[in-house]
Amino acid sequence: MTQPGFGPDLAEVFGPAHQDGGPELVQLLSPEGERVEHPEFSFGDELSDDQRAETVRGFYRDMVLTRRIDVEATALQRHGELGIWAQLLGQEAAQVGAGRALRPQDYVFPTYREHGVAWCKGVDPLKLLGLFRGVDQGGWDPRENNFGLYTIVIGAQTLHATGYAMGMQRDGIVGTGDPERDAAVIAHFGDGASSQGDVNEAFIFAASYNAPVVFFCQNNQWAISEPIERQSRIPLYQRALGFGFPGIRVDGNDVLATYAVTRAALQRARDGQGPTFIEAYTYRMGAHTTTDDPTRYRLSDDVERWKLKDPIARVEAYLKRNAMAEQAFFDDLAAEADDLGARLREGCKALPDPQPLSMFDHVYAEQTDELVAQRDGFAAYLDSFEGAH
Amino acid sequence: MAGTQKVTLAKALNMGLRKAMEDDPKVLLMGEDVGKLGGVFRITDGLQKDFGEDRVIDSPLAESGIVGTAVGMALRGYKPVVEIQFDGFVYPAYDQIVCQVAKMCFRSQGQTPLPMVIRIPFGGGIGAVEHHSESPEAQFAHTPGLKVVACSNPVDGYWMIQQAIGAPDPVIFLEPKRQYHADKAELDESATPDPLFRSRVVRQGGDVTVLAYGPTVKTALKAAEAAAGEGRSLEVIDLRTLSPLDMAPVFDSVRRTGRAVVTHEAHVNLGMGAELSARITEECFYSLEAPVLRVGGFDTPYPPSRIEEDYLPDLDRVLDAVDRTLDF
Secondary structure (H helix, E strand, C coil), X not given: CEECXXXXXXXXXXXXXCCCCCXXXXXXXXXXXXXXXXXXXXXXXXXXXXXXXHHHHHHHHHHHHHHHHHHHHHHHHHCCCCCCCCCCCCCHHHHHHHHHHCCCCCEEECCCCCHHHHHHCCCCHXXXXXXXXXXXXXXXXXXXXXXXXXXXXXXXXXXXXXXXXXXXXXXXXXXXXXXXXXXXXXXXXXXXXXXXXXXXXXXXXXXXXXXXXXXXXXXXXXXXXXXXXXXXXXXXXXXXXXXXXXXXXXXXXXXXXXXXXXXXXXXXXXXXXXXXXXXXXXXXXXXXXXXXXXXXXXXXXXXXXXXXXXXXXXXXXXXXXXXCCCHHHHHHHHHHHHHHHHHHHHHHHHCCCCCHHHHHCCCCCCCCHHHHHHHHHHHHHHHCCCCCC | CCCEEEECHHHHHHHHHHHHHHHCCCEEEEECCCCCCCCCCCCCCXXXXXXXXXXXXXXXXXXXXXXXXXXXXXXXXXXXXXXXXCHHHCHHHHHHHXXXXXXXXXXXXXXXXXXXXXXXXXXXXXXXXXXXXXXXXXXXXXXXXXXXXXXXXXXXXXXXXXHHHHCCCCEEEEEXXXXXXXXXXXXXXXXXXXXXXXXXXXXXCCCEEEEECCCHHHHHHHHHHHHHHCCCCEEEEECCEEECECCHHHHHHHHHXXXXXXXXXXXXXXXXXXXXXXXXXXXXXXXXXXXXXXXXXXCCCCCCHHHHHXXXXXXXXXXXXXXXXXXX
């Protein structure tokens, strides 16, 4: 149906809504673990068979260990060792695919759920737990791994990512043709965040300045209790066009596809061709956080349907069917995951509480006399209890 | 006449919202997750089911959008009650609140007043991650055109939310989230409530006046109880309204006690305590036996939750200030 003067109907342009991501979804590995060809994206063409198998095993290991971090942290919260935990269950492929596409010089601006990207960037998962335990508000040095602090205010980091990318432009490390030097930024956010003004302003700035940034949106279908339909009437990736840069929808549960698409988008950015929007189409299998109860607002049928698309199971099937991994690999990985779990359990409980007076540190880079006086007053107050109890 | 029942603050607010929606079909609720989920604190639990999706609106995840569209609905004659999910998430809407909501009546020379309510769960003490424990009240009380109130208990919650919805001006309605599910109180729906913009003496005493609102009212009452055991008599005033301030009961009290301590979770620097102290000094100068003291959050960002109890004013810090004002 065409409305005179207003162009074609939305449904004509975008097609009907598809429960499974629709035909535009880039997929390279089916939920059953079968390789799928795509006309524009491929995985591992430049690699030998052995290299390809090794790379896939690496992805698999990353996803298994990422899930283990998530499972352990969820259990630690249940046992009162963490105040809260933001689960990523089901989103391992989106995060590992994106994380492994990064080069060391690339910079990540995460939400508070990017545990898998943090893992790929080499951030000790124990440091992630500190924030959720309440002993700090981000215990890692962002410069060490080019991995920014978790951002809790929804979408704010997309502007930071854009500005950081603009800085890279000015530093002359974009489009030089030197693969060791050219750099890009990836901004993570979710479907809910796509409604925020900050995110839309980030799109405007990135397009206007042709900033080397990849907007990586994990559409996990839920913003706490609100389904994606509350945020957008068209597929999210289609919005990019209106801002003036390409958008693409990838199977977020397919690590090969998220890797291939993110790698290509990052290369575009490093080459000076500007921003890309990637919609990683996935599903939040768990709750929003450990304080949320999704049974109040969504059907278990959906969850069951998405279980069949599990990002880890499909890679396992692929590896086994094609004899790309020995049993010893799986056994060793299981042991490694157990070791990681034990380390996180012990390490989390051993994280020391901060000293009360530490709250006065680092409010400013240059401490003020006023705040010193306030700290000293509080110290004297605390000392007055010495021996009183 | 309805009987009385024991309710939590969360339940009382839910009942108050329900009553306001029954009484006035123009009342709408809007916010993130307020519909099917009933809000992350369950304050709007069951209301979408009973009043429908046109009146209990799950909004896109965008605070400026929530408040900005609520302005439009208010201009259209509706009475929007918006929920900001957590205090720390109000800032994307800050521009709309300060530049638009607060000034609409003035700019239109009274032609288009803007009756709407912005509910904000505020304060700490729940072991949350950052941006979930803020006390931004002074930033709104500082803004002409906004009225700002804070409830401290279930009975006030029930009445004050209805009165705020009925008020002709925009009201920032602060709810002490730590108290949502903490204590129950006897609610008599047939009672006659105090007016909205009135402070209230909640414990009488003669030695020191303690001013509190929202979450620190309970702290002040506990301090008064402890002080009584040491022979010191504290008068506790629940301010209830932060803009406008209702100073008459405060001045009456301070003229009798000669001493005042203000306590709030917000940072002390330029917090409500500063304004209260100035006004008390202006009006009660010759009655004062000691400077007005302030007990609040330190002038640091809200710290990691493992040390939040050190940051928050507690019974001991209030008593310490009481000692200092008596020893002055």
